[in-house]
Every structure is written in C-alpha cells, then in structure tokens.
Amino acid sequence: MRVGLLHPGEMGAAIGAVLVEQGHEVLWRPDGRSAASAERAASARLTGVDDLDGAEVIVSVCPPHAALDVARSVQGARALVIDANAVSPMTAAQIGELIGERWVDGGIVGPPPRQEGTTRLYLSGAHAAEAARLFAGSRLEPVVLTGSPVAASALKMAYAAWTKGSAALLLAALGSAQSNGVEEALRTEWSRSQPGLDARWQHAADAAAAKGWRWVGEMNEIAMTFAAGGLPSGFHEAAAEMFERATEK
Numbered sequence: 001m002r003v004g005l006l007h008p009g010e011m012g013a014a015i016g017a018v019l020v021e022q023g024h025e026v027l028w029r030p031d032g033r034s035a036a037s038a039e040r041a042a043s044a045r046l047t048g049v050d051d052l053d054g055a056e057v058i059v060s061v062c063p064p065h066a067a068l069d070v071a072r073s074v075q076g077a078r079a080l081v082i083d084a085n086a087v088s089p090m091t092a093a094q095i096g097e098l099i100g101e102r103w104v105d106g107g108i109v110g111p112p113p114r115q116e117g118t119t120r121l122y123l124s125g126a127h128a129a130e131a132a133r134l135f136a137g138s139r140l141e142p143v144v145l146t147g148s149p150v151a152a153s154a155l156k157m158a159y160a161a162w163t164k165g166s167a168a169l170l171l172a173a174l175g176s177a178q179s180n181g182v183e184e185a186l187r188t189e190w191s192r193s194q195p196g197l198d199a200r201w202q203h204a205a206d207a208a209a210a211k212g213w214r215w216v217g218e219m220n221e222i223a224m225t226f227a228a229g230g231l232p233s234g235f236h237e238a239a240a241e242m243f244e245r246a247t248e249k
Contacts, residue, residue, distance in 0.1 A: 001134070002027060004055030004079065005046065006070050012061035013040035014112030015084075015121075018140045019059075020045045027055055055079045057134065061108070064091075065217035071095040082106050082131050084121060086160060088221040090228060092153035096125070104131040105149055107156030113140040124151035157225040161236065164215055165222070167204035168239035171246065174201055208246035215243045 004027045005016045016026045028041050030048040041048065052058060058079045062070050067085040071094075074081055081099045083092065084106030096103045104127050110119030116139050123131050124145040132142035145151040177186040190197040208215070219240035223233035 001025070001056045002054055003134070004028070004052035004058040004074075006052075006058065006060045006074070007033065007062055008037050008041045008044065008046060009061065009063075010040070011108065011112050012059075013037075013044045013046070014114060015059065015061060015108075015140060016041070016046050017044035018113055018138045019134065022134065022138050024134065027052055052077070052079070057082065057131075060085060063214040063217055064221050065214075067091065067095060068098070071098045075099065078102070080104065080127055080130060082123070084108055086156055086218045086221065087153055088157055088225040088228070089148070089150040089154045090224060091221060092150040096149065102127065104128050105152045106131070107152040107159075109156065109159050113138075115139060117141075122152040122155050124153075125149040128152075154225070157222050160218060161222050161226070164218065164243075165236055165239050167200075167207065168219070168242040170197070170201045170204050171208060171242050172238070175242075205246070208243050212243035212247040216240045216247070219243060 001024050003019050003024045005012055008016055008028055019026045026046045027049045028046045029050070029052065030038055056079055058074055058077060059082045060067070060070050061084050064086045067083065067087050068091065071083060075098050080102045082104045083095050086107070092105045096105065103125060105124045107122040108119065109122065113119035120141045120143050121135060122143050122145055126149065128144045132144050135142040145155065148154065174183065174186065177183045187198055219236040223236040223240070226236065227233040
C-alpha cells in the first residue's frame with residue numbers, strides 16, 4: 001500500500017522503516033522539514049513527495065502539542081488515518097471528529113521499533129483491525145483494543161503516567177536533595193537501600209535533557225486525563241514543569 005507518514009522523527013522514521021520492510025511504499029513531505037528529518041527519511045527508505053494525496057493510509061506520529069494541527073492538515077483525506085500520538089482520550093476524540101469516519105486511535109508503548117518484542121502499537125476504533133494488518137508480523141506489534149474508540153489513547157496515558165511520571169519524580173527528588181545540600185548523602189542511601197535507583201536517575205536525566213521538550217505536552221495530556229477521571233491532575237502538571245526545566249538547562 002502507499003502509506004503517508006507525518007512525520008519522520010525518531011519514532012516516526014522507525015515506524016516508516018517497519019512499513020517499508022513490510023512491502024509498503026512510505027511517503028513523506030520534505031517541504032519545510034529539517035535536514036535531520038531528511039536524513040532519517042533517507043535511512044528508512046521513505047519516498048519524498050509534494051503531497052500525500054495518493055496515500056491510502058496516513059500515519060501521524062508527532063509531538064503531542066502538534067497533534068491537533070497535524071490532524072487539521074489531513075482533514076478531509078480519503079485515506080485511513082492512524083493517529084498514533086500521545087494524547088488524552090479527549091484530544092483523541094477531537095482528532096477523530098476532525099478526521100471523520102476513516103480514523104483509528106493509536107498509542108505507542110516502547111522505544112522506536114528496531115528489534116522485535118520491544119514496542120507495541122495499540123489501536124482502537126471501528127477500523128482498528130484494518131490498521132493492524134499493516135503491521136502484522138513486523139517488529140512493531142499491533143494490539144487491537146475493543147470498547148471505546150479512544151481506548152488506545154487511554155491506555156497510553158495510563159502507561160506513561162507511571163513511566164515518565166516516575167522519571168520526573170526522581171529528577172525532583174534529587175533536585176530537592178541538591179537544594180538542601182544532601183545530594184551525596186541521598187546517593188549513598190540510594191546505593192544501600194534502593195540499588196539501581198541512581199542509574200535510573202541518570203537515565204531519566206539524560207532522556208529528559210534530550211526529549212523533555214516533547215514530554216511537556218504529554219504530561220499535560222495525562223493531567224487532563226486524570227482530571228477527567230476525577231483524579232488529581234497535579235502529579236503530571238508538576239512532571240510537565242520538571243521536563244520543561246530539564247529542557248532549559
């Protein structure tokens with residue numbers, strides 16, 4: 001099939017490469033994109049085009065804060081649109097309204113799919129099974145969720161609430177120790193009672209420095225999800241602030 005990809009960031013390019021390996025022609029629009037995007041697209045063997053009018057399927061993988069604008073850019077497309085962004089169920093529903101009937105909600109769990117068994121693409125909605133067939137037998141495992149058409153986004157929010165939320169809490173914990181002059185003592189205690197936690201902090205710090213700018217929006221989407229469920233939203237509002245600070249350093 002001819003599949004349009006919006007856009008070949010680290011995750012998007014890896015998904016594009018999976019689709020190419022599955023025998024699909026993957027299209028992307030180089031206009032206005034960075035040299036880094038072009039390099040990723042070339043490495044994934046994507047095909048540059050002026051527009052995605054010929055695509056039978058469009059896959060959207062972009063930072064959460066841009067998801068609605070990207071959806072507007074393909075509004076009215078006849079293609080099946082898989083929106084695989086880290087957004088709240090409420091935002092996902094808005095995207096569905098923009099796209100129309102040929103829309104699938106998606107949520108990615110795991111790193112860019114470069115090897116089998118690491119990454120899953122959760123899919124929900126009336127056309128989820130159709131979307132799943134694109135990835136069947138590939139390194140990106142498709143998982144169809146029944147029930148709500150935005151179940152995939154709901155699962156992604158619940159999953160990332162812990163993985164990225166706990167990373168932000170670790171950053172804040174050490175930040176508190178630093179501001180009170182007890183960082184060395186805390187690291188020593190971690191080594192005695194919480195082995196491996198110092199390494200987890202380092203991983204969180206490195207990841208936040210590199211990707212925190214896009215996690216800010218994701219934490220805000222999780223906060224919205226919690227609030228809609230009658231749960232405290234402050235956890236992830238604070239996490240958003242921690243990732244914003246990490247990006248500013």
